[in-house]
Amino acid sequence: NLAKGLGLKENQPRDMKQAIIEEKLGVYKTRDWEKYTFFKHWIIFDARKQKLHIVYGMQANDLRMLIGGAKPIDQLTDPTQRDARAHIMNAFSMMNADGSEPRSIDFHSFRGNFTPEFDPRRFALKDSIYAQRLDLLAFLLRNVLYRFSTCLPQINYCEFSVGCGDLSRPWVFAVLTTFSNDKKFNKFHYLVNQNFPWLKTNGFEKSIDYRFLAGFNRRVSPISSACSTDKSLDFLNEAPSYAIHLILREFYQSKNQRETIIFTEQVKQLKKLEKASKNTDDFYHWVVGLDLLGDELGYPYCPFVACEFLRFIRDARQANSAFGTRIHSGENVPFARPELPGYHLFAAHMYILYRCLAFLKKELGSNIRVGHGIAFDKLLSIKNYKFRKSSVLVAEIQANAKKVFSSIPFEPGEVKFGTENST
Structure with a gap:
């Protein structure tokens, strides 16, 4: 590490x-x-x-x-x-x-260079430290809550994205809930005063409600025998039509309650999270949604469209009607001018994202958020070049953007649809 x-x-x-x-x-x-x-x-x-x-x-x-x-x-x-x-x-x-x-x-x-500059490089030592000292993970959480409590105006509610693996481990889950302002949800706090004096607080945490989003990595296993995971961008560039076909096939599988084909790794993690949710009484008090994380470049696909995820979300909403999803998208996507050959890569990437969001909205209705989404602003503000084959994809996005995105918050910033904004 x-x-x-x-x-x-x-x-x-x-x-x-x-x-x-x-x-x-x-x-x-x-x-x-x-x-x-x-x-x-x-x-x-x-x-x-x-x-x-x-x-x-x-x-x-x-x-x-x-x-x-x-x-x-x-x-x-x-x-x-x-x-x-x-x-x-x-x-x-x-x-x-x-x-x-x-x-x-x-x-x-x-x-x-999200990979490898940000992940795994900037997470390697952190993971090594937290793995050996979970109290330091709690210490980091304590410091963040303190900073939030001193903001003007003060922050009263926040959500942290936590890897689904950690939320599936009861002992890590207990540490993460140390600073609950409701003692009935706290299983680790009673140890703090005697064994971890550096975690003591002055009551500032009581003014902040914090919750968690279960984070899933967006990277998928090789989706073509001729393309490894580190060549995913080349695959999307060389075969954009097939990449679009793969996600449309996932929609078909999901609608017909059939198992996912390309999101098998994420479903394995989901099953562990589902098991933890059944064994933890207060699970849905703390975990209020799912979050799609990781390097987006070459990976526009969203696993939440799989029937396994939709089933989990619907079940979660029985316990918490506000249970939702956040999809980080439109961030690490290089924009290419429409007259350049690489424009079709940008268009295909954004089209897959758009179709995933449209599918989720149709299936779930509400409580869907987009993290960042900056590239959508570029796509919706440019003139569509009709001489490009990919103009068909862009035209569909631009024609339906207002309908699909009007009730989907983008955070932070805004995406413009003609004369109307959605923030």
Whole structure:
């Protein structure tokens, strides 16, 4: 995970990874470095999965020493420690190379690189920490709630997207509900005062109601024998008609209560979540919807259209009528001018998203949200080029946008439909 966090290639030999990591962290520039063996085999307890593992790596205390302890980066006088701190800061957030706050040009450099720059790189070390110390996950939640409580105007309600795997684990679920303002929903809070003093609060959390959305990764298994998962964008570019056919086939399967074909991995996760919902009395008090997450580039497909998901959502609405879905879409999609050859890729991607949203609205009616949706604004505001074959797809979206999107909130920002807006 440290190698992932520092942006190293996973297929490199372990010794090569270690050498590069030690160079980035300035190990060889420390005094008497030969006396220290930072990398060893360790036995750790994975609190997330409740298992013991043998791992190869370094302790947090050693890493803390190499990056200059608790001093802010601007107070570090040792350039080696400053560089090491910058590397570690970039392992958690998309920062400037020297660890300073990112500028617009830095965000441009990450454009189209959700994978691997954001996920798994920026999540690798976080996952490693949370897996061993679930109390630190609660500590992060505590700090976020504190920040929300100090906002002006104050935030009274918020939703966090949490991986469906964690919400399916009762012990993780209990930790995530630590700061409930209703003690009957809290199973971990009684341990805080005696065993976790750093999680104590001053009552600020009582002013905030927070809930969870169960996050599902949008990446699908290879949908063509000639195309691997890392070639999904090429597949969509070279065979857009077939990609559209695949999602239309999913609609047919769903309408006829037949099992999904391309969303099998997501359905496996859903079954675990469904089992957890039956074993947890207050599950639908906390989990108020589903969230589609992950790298959108090459993956416009939405698993929530499968009959297995629709059935789960309808059952969930028996317990919570407001149970809904949020689909992150229209964000990491490169826009191409209509006169360029790559325009058909953009049009096909957006058409699949549009058809998924239209299908969900028809089947579920309400409580559907879109995260971001910026690309829809571009698509609906441009003149449709009739000389392109893909103009048929764009024309359908533009003709039906008002009908489909009028009751679907886009967050944040707005999408315009002629003279009317939907926010």
